[in-house]
Amino acid sequence: MMMLHRQRAGLPLLWTSLARCQQARRGSLVVASFSTSRRALDQNGHGHPSNDVSAPRLPPLYTPLRGKHLTEEPILNKGSAFTTEERELFHLKHYLPYEHHALNVQVQRAAAQLFGRNEPVLQYAFLRSLRDQNQVLFYALLQAKLKETLSIIYTPTVAEAIKQYSHMFRRPDGLFLSYPHFKEGGAAYLKDALTDYGKVTSDSIDLVVVTDGEGILGIGDWGAGGIQIAVGKQTLYTLGGGIDPNRCLNIVLDAGTNNEQLLNDELYLGWRNKRITGKEYDDFVDSFVSTAASCFPDALIHFEDFGNANAHRLLRKFQPKYSVFNDDIQGTGAVALAALMSATKVAGTELKDQKIVLQGAGTAGLGITNQIRDAMIQTQGLSRQEANSRFYLIDRNGLIHQGQQGLRTGQEEFARPTSEVESWAPSTSKSQGEFTLFDTVKAIQPTVLIGTSTIPHSFTEEVVREMSAHVDRPIILPLSNPTSLCEVDPADAMKWSDGHALLATGSPFPPVSHASKPGRSVVVAELNNALIFPALGLGTVLSKSAKLSDSMIVAAVEALAALSPALENEDKGLLPDLEHVRDVTVQVAAAVMRQAKEEGQAKATWPDDLEGYISDRMWKPVYRALRPFETVVG
Numbered sequence: 001m002m003m004l005h006r007q008r009a010g011l012p013l014l015w016t017s018l019a020r021c022q023q024a025r026r027g028s029l030v031v032a033s034f035s036t037s038r039r040a041l042d043q044n045g046h047g048h049p050s051n052d053v054s055a056p057r058l059p060p061l062y063t064p065l066r067g068k069h070l071t072e073e074p075i076l077n078k079g080s081a082f083t084t085e086e087r088e089l090f091h092l093k094h095y096l097p098y099e100h101h102a103l104n105v106q107v108q109r110a111a112a113q114l115f116g117r118n119e120p121v122l123q124y125a126f127l128r129s130l131r132d133q134n135q136v137l138f139y140a141l142l143q144a145k146l147k148e149t150l151s152i153i154y155t156p157t158v159a160e161a162i163k164q165y166s167h168m169f170r171r172p173d174g175l176f177l178s179y180p181h182f183k184e185g186g187a188a189y190l191k192d193a194l195t196d197y198g199k200v201t202s203d204s205i206d207l208v209v210v211t212d213g214e215g216i217l218g219i220g221d222w223g224a225g226g227i228q229i230a231v232g233k234q235t236l237y238t239l240g241g242g243i244d245p246n247r248c249l250n251i252v253l254d255a256g257t258n259n260e261q262l263l264n265d266e267l268y269l270g271w272r273n274k275r276i277t278g279k280e281y282d283d284f285v286d287s288f289v290s291t292a293a294s295c296f297p298d299a300l301i302h303f304e305d306f307g308n309a310n311a312h313r314l315l316r317k318f319q320p321k322y323s324v325f326n327d328d329i330q331g332t333g334a335v336a337l338a339a340l341m342s343a344t345k346v347a348g349t350e351l352k353d354q355k356i357v358l359q360g361a362g363t364a365g366l367g368i369t370n371q372i373r374d375a376m377i378q379t380q381g382l383s384r385q386e387a388n389s390r391f392y393l394i395d396r397n398g399l400i401h402q403g404q405q406g407l408r409t410g411q412e413e414f415a416r417p418t419s420e421v422e423s424w425a426p427s428t429s430k431s432q433g434e435f436t437l438f439d440t441v442k443a444i445q446p447t448v449l450i451g452t453s454t455i456p457h458s459f460t461e462e463v464v465r466e467m468s469a470h471v472d473r474p475i476i477l478p479l480s481n482p483t484s485l486c487e488v489d490p491a492d493a494m495k496w497s498d499g500h501a502l503l504a505t506g507s508p509f510p511p512v513s514h515a516s517k518p519g520r521s522v523v524v525a526e527l528n529n530a531l532i533f534p535a536l537g538l539g540t541v542l543s544k545s546a547k548l549s550d551s552m553i554v555a556a557v558e559a560l561a562a563l564s565p566a567l568e569n570e571d572k573g574l575l576p577d578l579e580h581v582r583d584v585t586v587q588v589a590a591a592v593m594r595q596a597k598e599e600g601q602a603k604a605t606w607p608d609d610l611e612g613y614i615s616d617r618m619w620k621p622v623y624r625a626l627r628p629f630e631t632v633v634g
């Protein structure tokens with residue numbers, strides 16, 4: 001039987017029989033000599049015959065696949081870039097048009113097809129199918145056109161693709177672990193699924209990205225379609241963090257859906273059932289985590305977009321025992337803290353002196369609050385109580401205060417004392433004891449306003465003007481995704497603050513200008529966890545750390561904050577452009593690894609030039625030479 005066998009980065013990836021894989025692992029394979037005489041392509045990448053499109057230093061890949069089967073395997077397919085020798089050796093000549101094209105030409109062609117489509121969701125569909133056809137070309141295109149494609153593969157367009165998942169479905173794209181199968185087969189089913197019935201070995205996976213689809217971005221419960229957010233995050237791990245895509249597993253735990261639209265949609269592809277809850281749900285997730293951790297003991301398990309009743313709870317449960325990371329909590333907290341550190345530097349103020357109003361005290365909101373609070377304690381010398389007192393959290397019933405019932409775990413600690421709010425006069429007809437965002441801003445005159453509420457335009461003109469009247473540089477961070485849910489358009493916030501706001505947003509926005517300074521164009525940084533999780537993941541993987549510890553995250557925050565373009569010119573953005581994520585990752589992953597070493601987490605060692613070491617180990621979209629399995633003798 002043919003199978004995909006993944007090996008450590010840098011060693012050959014084989015499609016072969018188990019026996020031969022094991023032989024290869026023992027290092028007993030010898031590569032037969034292979035002609036390297038090649039005729040070069042012209043400078044535009046055209047020519048015939050063309051050969052040398054493979055990476056110079058990477059070893060070849062071996063495969064028993066031939067002819068059409070090889071062109072249908074996305075990990076190995078090169079399309080028109082198969083070399084003359086490969087066309088001979090793999091019986092490809094009649095399956096390919098005559099002309100040879102290098103990767104850069106293929107990228108041009110693919111880009112023209114991509115941008116020839118006007119609708120973002122159709123652009124997404126094109127990229128999805130390119131990924132299914134040719135993995136190297138997919139990533140090479142994204143890398144070459146990062147600025148233009150990020151908003152397609154990630155927020156905002158990925159949200160639309162998730163909504164339309166069952167209607168746009170062509171091919172599966174990850175692992176679908178569905179509750180009915182788990183109920184029937186238990187942990188054994190999960191183990192078989194994760195290891196592809198024993199074919200994927202314990203050292204083949206670095207990263208598991210898992211969602212249960214309940215809290216996708218700000219759009220809520222999209223059930224099995226959530227697989228696309230796992231795929232999107234993994235794509236960024238590869239693109240931005242150089243994690244080998246073939247060493248990642250993207251997973252949706254299909255625990256049902258409470259989305260009536262999906263339940264009533266006859267094309268819905270997931271398990272058409274209300275979400276399981278309580279013990280049933282916990283058994284499913286517990287069993288998944290323990291099975292994944294035992295199948296892949298060195299892998300980091302990334303949790304994405306779980307519902308807010310579960311996200312913090314599961315992180316707290318699994319963190320002590322397993323190598324887990326919740327991106328919405330920890331990644332978002334980390335990137336928000338980095339942005340805030342750079343914003344306070346620009347404003348000439350200190351982190352400990354900020355008064356922070358945060359609207360949307362859910363998964364991300366509490367993650368951000370805790371991360372900033374902890375930094376105030378660890379780096380600014382505040383007590384926990386003092387640090388907590390810097391926060392005013394607003395949730396669906398207004399300001400969180402001690403007079404309220406039904407506060408969720410994690411919110412209580414930040415509830416404002418009743419004595420503080422009893423003299424406030426609610427500005428609206430809200431019920432007694434319910435204070436709006438505006439009431440809070442008016443009463444406390446915050447220096448920072450953060451949005452993770454999914455309520456679009458809730459940072460109204462009245463709110464922004466009131467805030468700006470009392471602080472020189474209002475720091476305004478509307479972080480809800482996708483773009484349609486952003487709490488304020490940054491151009492409006494700039495206008496209403498008379499050009500004084502320091503801004504960053506969760507989804508991409510164009511630069512903003514302000515009439516008071518003609519010609520001035522201010523970059524609005526994309527404050528998204530995508531800027532930091534690739535480095536956190538890569539740093540954990542390369543250092544071979546058993547855990548991604550809180551102090552490794554703090555090291556990442558400091559490294560990221562130090563890269564803020566605003567430190568040199570405040571108009572250049574509070575954070576580096578996501579377009580530069582790969583360069584950012586090298587620096588930030590280095591900080592993560594140094595911290596891992598310092599605290600004794602790292603099992604790996606590395607040379608003094610850590611940044612060079614990291615760059616060398618990042619997966620790159622280049623074609624590697626292919627060799628038929630028969631040229632290998634054992």
Ligand SMILES: NC(=O)C1=CN([C@@H]2O[C@H](COP(=O)(O)OP(=O)(O)OC[C@H]3O[C@@H](n4cnc5c(N)ncnc54)[C@H](O)[C@@H]3O)[C@@H](O)[C@H]2O)C=CC1
Nearest residue numbers: 217218308360361362363364395396453480481506528529
């Ligand atoms: N920029 C970034 O890196 C990230 C952004 N986010 C975004 O943050 C938003 C929230 O995500 P999660 O925290 O995962 O969702 P969540 O559902 O856990 O949190 C949303 C919170 O907003 C509250 N809320 C609802 N209506 C409200 C109202 N009218 N006023 C105040 N609060 C209200 C909810 O009760 C809930 O606590 C989403 O749009 C998501 O895309 C999330 C993670 C990372």
Ligand SMILES: CC(=O)C(=O)O
Nearest residue numbers: 217218328481528529
């Ligand atoms: C960015 C992200 O993780 C979210 O919006 O959920």
Ligand SMILES: [Mg+2]
Nearest residue numbers: 217304305328
């Ligand atoms: Mg998320």
